[in-house]
Amino acid sequence: MIPPGSRYVALGSSFAAGPGINPIVDRPAGRSGNNYAHLVAAELGLELTDVTYSGATTAHVLDTQQDNAPPQLDALTPDTRLVTITVGGNDLDYIGTFIRGSFLNTVAKPASIFGRRVANRIRARVSYLKEDAEYAAVADALTTVVERTRERAPEARVLLVDYLTLVGPSTRPRLDVPLNEEQLPSVAMMADGLAAAFAKAAAATGADLVTASAASRDHAIGSPTPWTTAYSRGLFSPLTGFVPYHPNAAGMRAVADLVVETLRA
Structure with a gap:
């Protein structure tokens, strides 16, 4: 167990930052004061430095500035004792594909030629992302993130925390999930590939793996108790309490x- 008062650094993208979950404590980052890092720090009495940032890729964690924020690894120091990492989805444009597909399906009639072309483009894009090389690149990048983390914080316990499941057994095409029966399985396969990349990186580095993906399968969109948001045709904003296809407050708590x-353990 990490002793109370220890330094904890949280790294990652929006699934760690918590856009749309009040209170938002950093607007450019879409970072919530009730994301999982803040909840963990409060429960265990840890000193938290949270540099998670919505839209971050593994490059933004490793060595690339995001907006005015330095690379996230810069937050690590030798006295850091806990690091959590949730990143990689944006490397695959995972959520971006899901959101764009949902938006285009709501504005294009499925029976029209335009609608069919849009659906075909979405499917082609998703199919491309299912190439093994795409997921291998994410696994390699996550492995590098863990290795660089240990260089900067050699005494830290490192946890790879993968992504909550969006498309599960209860998810069906409907107004708040406007993808068709062919598109939904492709999104689910992308999620499986991302989870496998986390598992591969954990195996390669010996980092602890928190499988939020597996734990949330029965809490996907369409379930009685979802841990993520669905889609809405209305305006959405990380500052107004709703961002589609992202963790909700219950998901962050989980x-x-x-x-x-x-x-x-």
Whole structure:
């Protein structure tokens, strides 16, 4: 267990930052004061430095500035004792593909030639992302993130925390998930490939793996108790309390519990 008062650094993209979950404590980053890192730090009495940032890729964690924010690894110091990492989805444009596909399907009639062309483009894009090389690149990048983390914080316990499941057994095409029966499985396969990349990186580095993806399968969109948001045709904003296809407050609480459980184990 990490002793109370220890330094904890949270790295990652929007699935760690928590856009849309009040209170938002950093607007450019879309970072919530109730994301899983804040909940873990509060429960365990840790000193948190949260540099998660919506839209971040593994490059933004490693060595690339994002907006005015330096690379996230710059936050690590030798006295860091816990690091959580949730990133990689934006390398694959995972959520971006899901959101664009949903938007285009709502504005294009499926029976029209335009609608069919849009659907075909979406399917082609998703199929491209299912190439093994795409997921291998994410696994390699995550492996590098862990290795660089240990160089900067050699005494830290490192947890790879993968992504909550969006498309599960209860997810069906409907107004708040406007993808068709052919597109939904492709999104699910992308999620499986991303989860496998996390598992591969954990195996390569010996980092702890928190499988939020597996724990949330029965809490996907369309379930009685979803841990993620669905889609809406209305305006959405990380500052107004709704961002489609992202963790909700219950999902962040669930991930925090999984992290605490892993640390206590």
